[in-house]
Amino acid sequence: MSRQGHGWTAAWTTSPQRPGISFAPNWSEEGFADQTIRQTVRLSAGGDALRVRLSNRHGTRPLQVAGLTVAAAAGDATVKADTLQELTLDGKPAFAVPTGTDLATDTVPFHTDALDRVTITMHVAEPSGPATYHAQALATTYRAAGEHHTDSDGAVFTETSQSWYHLSGVEVTGAPGNGIVVLGDSLIDGTGSTPDTDHRFPDRLAQRLVAAGPPRAVLNQGIGGNRVTIDSAWLGDRATLRFQHDVLTQPGVSTVIILAGVNDIAISEMAAQSPFPVLAPYTQVSADQVIAGHRDMIRQAHAAGLRTVGATLLPMQGSAFSTPHSEAKRAAVNAWIRESREYDAVIDLAQAMGHTLDPAHDSGDHLHLNDAGYQAMADAVDLTVL
Template sequence: MTTKKTFLVLLVAAALALVAAPASAHQRPWSATWARAMQAPAGESWQGPNWSLDGFDGQSLRQELRVSRGGDSVRVTISNRYGTGPLRVTGASIGKPGADGAVRPGTLRPLTFAGRASTTVPAGTERTGDAAYLRVAALERLSITLYFSAPTGPATFHESSADTSYLAAGDHRFDPRAAAFTGRNHASYFLSRVDVGGRPSPSVVTFGDSITDGVSATPGTDGRYPDRLAERIAAAGLPYGVLNTGLSGNELLNDSATAGESGLHRFQHDVLDQPGVRTVVVLEGVNDIGLAGWLGRPLTAETLIDGHRALIAAAHAEGVRIIGATITPIAGSFYDSPEAEAIRDAVNDWIRTGGEYDAVADFDLALAEPGGDRMRAEYATLDLLHPNDAGLAAMADTIDLATL
């Protein structure tokens, strides 16, 4: 039997929906402000267990993110690219986060899809929602809550979010409190893009592996190198969104069950299909080099260079500017070997001097010891492969904003 409290919640949600998604919402100009690469459900990794294999059932999933540019409204894209069946989202809301999974009172808005509170996303597809009239500033954080009344099946997700996802039993879309959200996880689920409405602007996509993804950034600090780049762009008054489509463990040439489709296979969707994409910064190849040594796979510098050339050709075919980033230091890391270093040096020399990329971001030079191949101590984590927060900031500072 429906309680009075439940009835009032549903009544308020319905009223807000009428305000949030007028019939003309689809005609608004939209600009991408945040994105994340999606991957197939996978079990426990070096980061610990996640919820992707089990999915969700009768639960509310709350996730937080930081936008790169602002607007007068927002809309959200939900992904079921790697689902095994239709994904039913019973309802969703958006607001501005408080502390530890809470949402600031007065900021909660319903998210609708074609004017309805619920939506079903077929397997292998994505669905973009309606406008929610919530004004957001550049570099402001958002909280998105999805409610699933029935089993979702295995969840399309992103393994390394560098943020916390929160889980509660029951429907807590419009509950601003954190008390019910007792589950905690490091991964993110189903959210692939956020757009803002208002004056349209181009986007810069950062594309790569765990270093772009930001797995070594301090969690919850927005310390990834694309985050720092977004801060520089905002401070300079440039109207660009910055989208992070890095994927931990990703290779340029090889698909992986745990690290997603190869850079070659996902470049169209994760870069060229993003709304308003103007420029892409590519940092790919270190996992191809390192895993070739581990697995005994044949790899030459020319093969890796040909992979980069394929990305350049695809970008130029769609009028997108493409910046090549040199592969960061590996000396002393678990990828280090004379053969690996020779391939890395050859590829980096081609990126710097080949003239095929439209511009170069020399991350290797920014992070390496002067005259050496080892990452500077002040920029390195313990594995000597992933930069720390200071190293990630140094990478962002390396990019000449004029080249964007």
């Protein structure tokens, strides 16, 4: 059953995170003050009109938006001038996003096709405080001093970051309401893929659906380091908790793919003196606890009328995450996904990608994929199961 959302379909999303340190430097803790932020995203579905969803979910004060525009991307920080449109809220070009909330702008007529790139530019005049963000965008965000949200030229946008800020979704009208949410961790977020190329697994899956026709929205709700059962200040709420916001509130979706659990079982095998302190806490998690988390997400999805597709956990042999205990837990979780029949369908990515990652697919850490690996991962999906 599709959740139509009064004709809206989410065409691009990301999962908002708490401000803080992460795997790379970012602007989340300092926030913004009399600065303009320019961000480009690729839509997985097209439509006749759009609206933008902003998030201040983890802010400490209202986000005062002094100006907001959308335009067709033209490369780097440049946009196509003849497409630039102002975005408003209740008809007002300046507005506030209250603390702890997300909101959608007014609708603007804006024709897009699947795989089009659009650029959203926001001027924040007053100090924002710490910024709700998504740590690993694998896309370049640009920043300029002062008010430049209506600039078509990108010359003033001289500062860059590899995170997204306050932007959580772009929704369109006129698309079929049969979108797919992909929930998971760094293997969904795209760790190891080339920045600014849209080579993550959900991107590649969206391209396959466009080629096969008709296009369907594919939404990336991955967070690097995220777990099914454990909350983290820097790596997001546990998947069972964020499922409500990140999956069930998305308009125009009918299916959720879940690839999650490797961090639970592997990080719990690491010592507290790990070279990756951002991964803390190192709480022990059993295979049964991961399975219980999957069951919880299946229940939530079915209660909302969504079809569920479980993906088996990919190989990690040779990585820092691979120990005899973690490998045994991974095998147990995968056996349950394959054999329990609790998911409506299964994508056996573990079998498709092999016991050990093919060197041609390995980003170098024997856990995350490169561009060719994410393509192989998407090619392994039988589109009929969706």
